[in-house]
Amino acid sequence: MHITITGNLGSGKSTICRLLSEKYSFEIYSTGKVQRELARQMNMTTLELNQLMRSDQKYDKMIDDETARISRENKDKDIIFDSRLAWHFVESSFKVFVSVSLEVAAERVMNDKRGDEEKYTSLEEAIKLLAARAATERVRYKEIYNLNYMDFSNYNLVIDSTYNLPDQIAEIILNEAKEYENNPSYRTKMLVSPKRLIYPEDNKEEDKRRLSKLIDEYKKLPYTIDTIIKVKKQEDDYIILEGHDNAKAALLADVPYIPIDVIKI
Template identity: 40%
Template sequence: MLLTISGLPGSGTTTVSRLISEKYNLEMISAGEVFRSLAKEYGMTLAEFGALAESDESIDIKIDERQKEISNTRDDIILEGRLAGHMAEKALKVWIKASVDVRVQRIVSREGSSFKDKLDETIEREASEAVRYRTIYGIDISDFSIYDLVVDSENWNQFQIANIISCAIDNCSYSNV
């Protein structure tokens, strides 16, 4: 089974991906964790690293090409990341969404800092990513038309969302899932 789970920061993609990974014994590949670890290696904040990625598209391309390669050569994985649904040709594709205020509150709860600081950082980061995705790939990140399932994480907790995705997985007619 190949599954992609995508969404903006704080929407719950990583948490839900881990739950699905455990339930179905799937390896999880997270683009966000790769991006965060690269930012740390460079000694930069996510916003600073995002700005660097704007001027050096090889950073995004490297992460995304790796996901594309994995999706074309491996089975029984979850690709988790903003563009994972675009990188995997044949997969059950899920987008998890939530309002910016809810997402930022979650980010503050997990990382600390003030709501205003994280809101400003999140808005800057998402604007940077949107420009990069459009410039590099011609992708409009706000277009959900490629996704098989869009779930609002304001309406359900992580366990309920995992159950919704499990229903899709268990009843999926895709030959590759």
């Protein structure tokens, strides 16, 4: 099984990859590992290769080709590819995007020890600079590859990490990857915690009997419900359009995830 994982800055994707490796014996190929292997083949240090990459885009292509080669020549191995664009270059994989709210991402990177180049004086500065860095990456990948790695239609699973722990996410990714392998009709899923949704305020009295029944039903579920909740994106929030009762029942039943469909309005 090959799984390619990318995600927002601060989403915890590298931690998730490490857990998949430790708990389920996947080998990890990160962009850095591929880069080191390429440098070895070229009898160079990784620092020398990094310097070349800044001045010549052909080395990006060499790393992409190396990623494709590794996947092609190791079809019998369980491998995680931790990379922004491996979903595009690995020939056959379960493609995962790990999302996170910008504020939580900023809090995480502020608390991480990521060296002098990623130090922030405030949460507001971290939010601003993370957003700017993501925008720069989108432009760079568009210019070099004509790709938008933030287009969720590129992935089989989009899973949010804002309110959920990495070990739980790793287990869900593996379960979904197995389902993908065994189900030819597997459709793209976007899973978020019920806590990420904004619930409409209205005067309509809820069907408390139906809500109670749904809560009892959802408490028996492993990690998600079947009903897809239709939402609209507003800045960093998801606002419910349809499926309010199902979403609220999932929230009250402490279901880790619900599937959503983002409607463009």
